[in-house]
Amino acid sequence: MSSVVLPEAEIRNTNWSSDVYAPSDDSFALVDAVKEYLLQLHSKCLLQQLPRICLEVGCGSGYVICSAALAIQCLEQQQQQQRLVQASSPQPPAAAAAGCGGGCQFFATDINPAALQAAAQTLASHQVHGVQLVQTDLVASLIPRLAGAIDLLLFNPPYVPTPDEEVQRQGIAQAWAGGVDGRRVTDRLLAQLPDLLSPQGHAFIVTVSENRPQEIISILEAQGFVASIALSRAADEESLHILHVHRPAAAAAAAVAGASGSGNTTEAAAVLDTATG
Amino acid sequence: MKLLTHNFLQCHIKGVKNGYPLNIEAVKIEERDADFDPDFLRSMFKRIDWKAFLVGAQALGCAEGLPQAVSEEQLQDDGFLQKFHHALLEVCLEEGSLICPETGRRFPVVKGIPNMLLNEDEV
Numbered sequence: 001m002s003s004v005v006l007p008e009a010e011i012r013n014t015n016w017s018s019d020v021y022a023p024s025d026d027s028f029a030l031v032d033a034v035k036e037y038l039l040q041l042h043s044k045c046l047l048q049q050l051p052r053i054c055l056e057v058g059c060g061s062g063y064v065i066c067s068a069a070l071a072i073q074c075l076e077q078q079q080q081q082q083r084l085v086q087a088s089s090p091q092p093p094a095a096a097a098a099g100c101g102g103g104c105q106f107f108a109t110d111i112n113p114a115a116l117q118a119a120a121q122t123l124a125s126h127q128v129h130g131v132q133l134v135q136t137d138l139v140a141s142l143i144p145r146l147a148g149a150i151d152l153l154l155f156n157p158p159y160v161p162t163p164d165e166e167v168q169r170q171g172i173a174q175a176w177a178g179g180v181d182g183r184r185v186t187d188r189l190l191a192q193l194p195d196l197l198s199p200q201g202h203a204f205i206v207t208v209s210e211n212r213p214q215e216i217i218s219i220l221e222a223q224g225f226v227a228s229i230a231l232s233r234a235a236d237e238e239s240l241h242i243l244h245v246h247r248p249a250a251a252a253a254a255a256v257a258g259a260s261g262s263g264n265t266t267e268a269a270a271v272l273d274t275a276t277g
Numbered sequence: 278m279k280l281l282t283h284n285f286l287q288c289h290i291k292g293v294k295n296g297y298p299l300n301i302e303a304v305k306i307e308e309r310d311a312d313f314d315p316d317f318l319r320s321m322f323k324r325i326d327w328k329a330f331l332v333g334a335q336a337l338g339c340a341e342g343l344p345q346a347v348s349e350e351q352l353q354d355d356g357f358l359q360k361f362h363h364a365l366l367e368v369c370l371e372e373g374s375l376i377c378p379e380t381g382r383r384f385p386v387v388k389g390i391p392n393m394l395l396n397e398d399e400v
Contacts (some may be wrong), residue, residue: 120390135394
């Protein structure tokens with residue numbers, strides 16, 4: 001398969017103010033880890049596993065969700081072209097005819113209204129449309145309804161170790177103050193992760209050494225996830241580790257097999273039967 | 278805010294039992310083209326709450342042609358899927374409010390962004 005260079009958001013088109021966390025080494029590392037994961041899907045011919053629902057929790061300037069959207073949409077176009085090529089061959093393979101669809105839907109939350117305004121501008125200046133922004137605390141109000149639907153979850157939490165009271169401070173401190181071990185906010189999301197991810201879902205979470213990433217991996221493994229450090233990078237005064245989390249392959253496959261034929265369709269069909277019968 | 282998003286949002290004030298679906302009070306509605314993808318629509322259909330979707334579509338004036346219940350055949354029909362696509366992904370609430378059906382609490386939608394943050398006494 002041909003090589004591909006995935007696009008990312010441009011800093012000069014990324015918007016932020018003094019009230020919004022500026023894209024920094026942690027943002028770049030997170031984007032690099034996600035792009036590496038997406039490139040793996042491409043090189044292993046697994047584009048049918050591209051996410052359909054992507055959520056960034058705490059999007060700040062929008063640099064990360066914008067980059068993810070650009071990269072995923074680039075691969076969706078590749079997938080589309082591949083299908084067209086297959087469809088135009090004399091005997092199109094059944095898989096191509098069945099199709100597996102593109103069109104990932106993107107969501108991003110932030111607690112800070114200034115961040116959401118900045119993210120909206122960042123997305124608009126990259127011509128990335130349709131990303132749904134919600135002002136909320138982590139994933140509050142989207143859960144329980146979005147539970148089990150998220151194929152790609154991105155989280156660059158406030159990870160700097162601080163006294164706990166700093167976590168509650170208003171303003172830009174919310175973007176970095178992580179309380180004891182820099183884990184107060186991360187741990188809140190980790191507790192919800194089993195509810196959030198779809199059976200085939202993947203999560204990427206930014207940590208630094210002070211957060212004790214190996215301990216986080218142990219917590220995730222105890223929840224039944226497969227977790228590893230996808231990327232480590234030394235930055236100014238901190239060592240970044242991007243965690244990659246997903247369910248064991250067998251669990252994902254079983255859930256996919258079990259999911260077919262359930263849900264609204266049968267329910268709605270039953271309603272129809274009653275109405276007409 | 279698309280109706281896709283509305284379908285996932287719920288009032289999460291402490292003690293509220295029937296915080297779904299949120300009623301919509303629309304002040305400004307915009308339409309934006311989105312790519313039509315039947316497979317995505319079929320998979321999304323299984324995820325969303327159809328009754329809540331109809332509540333939202335009524336409020337945003339795009340419920341015409343959307344049935345009370347959807348059959349297997351309709352999910353294969355482009356005519357139906359186009360209407361579903363339009364209401365789910367192309368009609369956006371730019372300004373207005375989302376209203377909790379139990380408490381009447383209003384969550385403002387400004388520049389297309391719903392503010393679901395709670396006050397301290399609501400958490």
